[in-house]
Amino acid sequence: MSKREERRGERRATILETAGACFLEHGYAGTTMSAVAARLGGSKGTLWSYFSSKEELFAACIEEKTEIFRAELVQVLNPGAPLRPAIEGFCRRFMAKIREPQSVALYQLLCGEGTRAGEASRIFYERGPGVVQALLVAFLSGHEAGGRLSGGTPLEMAQVLISLCTGISHQRALLGLTCPQGATQPPPPEKIADLFFRLYAVNEAEVKRVA
Missing domain, CATH: 1.10.357.10 (Tetracycline Repressor, domain 2)
Structure with a gap:
């Protein structure tokens, strides 16, 4: 695995951990991609590059x-x-x-x-x-x-x-x-x-x- 692939895998794991916490705290209906991106501290575009929808x-x-x-x-x-x-x-x-x-x-x-x-x-x-x-x-x-x-x-x-x-x-x-x-x-x-x-x-x- 290249360094780039390794970093992408780590970033994906961070996204899933953060999103999982959001879903449990706010429910599925109450969680938005924007809210997950905000908690991650990155742009919504970055999140969408990993996942195309909630x-x-x-x-x-x-x-x-x-x-x-x-x-x-x-x-x-x-x-x-x-x-x-x-x-x-x-x-x-x-x-x-x-x-x-x-x-x-x-x-x-x-x-x-x-x-x-x-x-x-x-x-x-x-x-x-x-x-x-x-x-x-x-x-x-x-x-x-x-x-x-x-x-x-x-x-x-x-x-x-x-x-x-x-x-x-x-x-x-x-x-x-x-x-x-x-x-x-x-x-x-x-x-x-x-x-x-x-x-x-x-x-x-x-x-x-x-x-």
Whole structure:
């Protein structure tokens, strides 16, 4: 990488960090390219030389924030991975990700803006939850074809597993509520995997053998 390319990469990273902070502070509808440029201390033209629109800038922020997580899921949901460890690994990483303060803040932001940020919601879904679901569906499809899972389509299985991972504790987090003393904490990944396999495993003995 040349010095020029290196400087451009560093500048792009700075733009994404600054824009991400603006989106979280002022919302998608309340953030403008001019405001981001002003916080950066440069001209609007410089910002536009990297991103042609606010939509493109927001999409790049989501891509940057989820890049490592997507790579982890690709590794965990490798088509050749044993079934049970992969399901537990997915649950563990997914539950940790959606409970990160920044993830909760982004969900709250988009839910709060409602229809005013319809484009932002679409961008977020396509590059966040949509990617997660697609990776999970592809993984489950292989095991369904291999005769280890049945009782629903891969899409239905993926949606059920994601729902089990989110649960009531995630709803409380989105509302800014902490779990009261004595309240039920999120079930461990192993427990969620047990529930999933009770619904869809062809037989538990086969799942344990593969794992």
